Amino acid sequence: MTDQPFTRPSGRTPDELRPVTIDPGFVRTATGSALIACGGTRVICTASVEDRVPRWRAGSGLGWLTAEYGMLPASTGERKQRDAARGRQDGRTVEIQRLIGRSLRGVVDVAALGERTIAIDCDVLEADGGTRCASITGAYVALALACERLIADGAIERSPLLGSVAAVSCGIVGETALLDLDYPEDSRAEVDANVVMTGEGGLVEVQATAEGTPLARASLDELLELAAAGIGQLRAAQLEAIAAGAA
Numbered sequence: 001m002t003d004q005p006f007t008r009p010s011g012r013t014p015d016e017l018r019p020v021t022i023d024p025g026f027v028r029t030a031t032g033s034a035l036i037a038c039g040g041t042r043v044i045c046t047a048s049v050e051d052r053v054p055r056w057r058a059g060s061g062l063g064w065l066t067a068e069y070g071m072l073p074a075s076t077g078e079r080k081q082r083d084a085a086r087g088r089q090d091g092r093t094v095e096i097q098r099l100i101g102r103s104l105r106g107v108v109d110v111a112a113l114g115e116r117t118i119a120i121d122c123d124v125l126e127a128d129g130g131t132r133c134a135s136i137t138g139a140y141v142a143l144a145l146a147c148e149r150l151i152a153d154g155a156i157e158r159s160p161l162l163g164s165v166a167a168v169s170c171g172i173v174g175e176t177a178l179l180d181l182d183y184p185e186d187s188r189a190e191v192d193a194n195v196v197m198t199g200e201g202g203l204v205e206v207q208a209t210a211e212g213t214p215l216a217r218a219s220l221d222e223l224l225e226l227a228a229a230g231i232g233q234l235r236a237a238q239l240e241a242i243a244a245g246a247a
Helices: 091-105 131-152 217-246
Strands: 020-024 032-038 041-050 064-071 117-126 165-173 176-179 191-198 203-210
Touching: 020 131, 020 217, 032 131, 032 217, 041 131, 064 091, 064 131, 091 117, 091 131, 091 165, 091 203, 117 131, 131 165, 131 191, 131 217, 165 217, 176 217, 191 217, 203 217
Parallel strands: 064 117
Antiparallel strands: 020 032, 032 041, 041 117, 165 176, 165 191, 191 203
């Protein structure tokens, strides 16, 4: 890395997250919900419970979790056409919602759910970079609150959660490793990565792309260390939001 670190437009230090707030119970009609804000990115996350599973899982005694993701038309400033108007989902939407589902299923004991499906919906209100990471982080809070509700209602005997999960972006801009890229940084990054990690430090998924110059192993290790520190802070915000939502 260069001796002259990249100066972030926001004034943040390289290892500093954007301001994070998680508002639990934002959608009262959902079983569990949260509004997460990471700087200028804001996402509504809801968890809805259905007393059924997909046909391919019926009779197994096991539950299921699925996820959907979408961006509101005005979320990027220039109006984004709705998927329904196009008649299909774009590839980015499909990839992100699959990532959200995989990330959450990695910390769920589906046997403890019984034959129920938890549907996660993540709707981006405003996008300023890191929408998939904010969605995963907020969706975990919505999921945890939904599980608390199921236990309180006597629908399940124990929590199906095996741990926690959160996600954060990181990258290299101007030869400097940065945590939690906003859109201006993301759009000029030489390396862009999204890291999904459990609260215990286990890697669930790492998506990393280098533009122009291959990513050195040492640089990847540096990015993972940044991400781990950031996810530790996100974990603390999640715990605080879950405690407030369950109170």
